[in-house]
Amino acid sequence: MHRRRFLKSSLAAGVSLSLASRNAAAALLAPSDKVLSDITARTGVGEEVTLGKAAVQELADSLRGNVILPGHSTYDLARRVLNPTIDRHPALIVQPKGAADVQNAVTFARESNLLLAVKCGGHSPSGKSTCDGGMQLDLSLLRSVRVDPQRRVAQVTGGSWLGDLDHESMAMGLVTTAGTVSHTGVGGLTLGGGFGRLARRFGLAIDNVNSVDIVTADGRLLRASASDNPDLFWAVRGGGGNFGVVTNFEFGLHPMSRTVMAGNLLYPLAEARQVLNVYAEYAASAPDEMYVDGGLVSRPGGFSAVVLHVCYSGDPADADRLLAPLRKAGTIVADEISAQDYVAVQRSGDISDPRARGVYLKSGFASKLTPTMVDVLVDGFEPHAERGAFVGFQHAGGAIGRVANEATAFAHRHVQFDSLFVVDWPVDAASEEHVRYVKEYFAAYEPYTDGFYTNDMSADDTQQDIDRNYRGNYKRLLSIKRRYDPTNLFRLNANIVPG
Ligand SMILES: Cc1cc2nc3c(=O)[nH]c(=O)nc-3n(C[C@H](O)[C@H](O)[C@H](O)COP(=O)(O)OP(=O)(O)OC[C@H]3O[C@@H](n4cnc5c(N)ncnc54)[C@H](O)[C@@H]3O)c2cc1C
Structure with a gap:
């Protein structure tokens, strides 16, 4: 569930192709074309x-x-990013x-x-x-994936999307951890960590990277792996885009059945406290093959619910027994769990480009979800006529936490719940009320969090917040940044300022 369905339900309108007004020359420069002006x-x-x-x-x-x-004519399409409020x-x-x-x-x-x-x-x-x-x-x-089924590795070029990786790997009966929306970039998701439906079982996306080819600020193309440029290899696994442009990732793959037990369980919003408290205990002790995102959702027009999104990649014969506590957590309004194709599940929350809805989010990591935290979530949740909202958790823990904090640059191995507070609104409407709402709501919850996911960083996180968020790995990251990018060419990320 979470941001996928939440964003999917904000589908609308087509793509704005209004021409850019700045700079004189209009050109897509194939080698023979000419630049007309400075x-x-x-x-x-x-x-x-x-x-x-x-x-x-x-x-x-x-x-x-x-x-x-x-x-x-291609400029607007090329410059576009997913969030339509960013122009x-x-x-x-x-x-x-x-x-x-x-x-x-x-x-x-x-x-x-x-x-x-x-x-x-x-x-x-x-x-x-x-x-x-x-x-x-x-x-x-730069979108391509080549799978070597003998070596169980995938070569994935730096502009590929997660769906490219899932599609090609699963065709060979193999998988690796990828996020929950298939048009998310492999580049950004992996370099920041990479949570997904299989992360509890196989670790974060970075835990499955064997090597990268990376163009550093001086223009060199380097290989980084456990044996080549090991410092750089350590830094790119959690340090984001700070160190260069990754042109290729080699991922290790795992055999897995194509069929998983997956889908949503819906409960009335009125039972939110009770269901989320059951979810909190369940999620903390679930087997690694069980992935359950949980949260509260509301849509303009009056729909609201508690949603648990399940993906169980273990033996299907065990699924009903393992899911029984969730099915008893409250009054089931809908039980959509069934045997499904894993790649289809990975695409199930894709967004057909919602140019019509603005989006803002706050996020924070939590190592546990206490009844007090559930109270804060439930008390602050306000369905709204114009605004959509999702407040809930991406399920972490399992294999993610069995790697030491200092083994890679990702320093939040304690995370059991990646908490997400997301709102959307009609893009032409005033955003202030909705952004203020989620900021105030999150401010009441934030004291219970411990750091945040750099990939979900919001525009108002300060440099101090960012530095602190790298925790014990900050000093080593800083020295590697100074070596590979002393002028901070790669600054548009969770930036490590070389100073
Ligand atoms: C709908 C949605 C669903 C999401 N679901 C998940 C999820 O399930 N799990 C999860 O972990 N995260 C999830 N995220 C967060 C996601 O990890 C980040 O938004 C991430 O930045 C996406 O990567 P991207 O390549 O699409 O982003 P971009 O916006 O293209 O890039 C983001 C950053 O990554 C850097 N970067 C990208 N590619 C490269 C490269 N090849 N070399 C060097 N730097 C590069 C860029 O410099 C930039 O700073 C989700 C986000 C959204 C909007």
């Missing part, structure tokens, strides 16, 4: 800079992929077709001091994969 752009620290047309032409000529300038206009967009293109684009951005955004699936809720006036490196032409 370009005004922004540096990483926000100063204005002019990119000479000859220099941009040289960049374009050096690529197999595209340079897209404002005014071109930024890069000075130029580069769409690389391979690692060499990434190297050329990164080198150009560094030499021009450009603000640089890296976009994979474009899901960053706070819009870290786009920018105003800088270069957006749009990895959408």
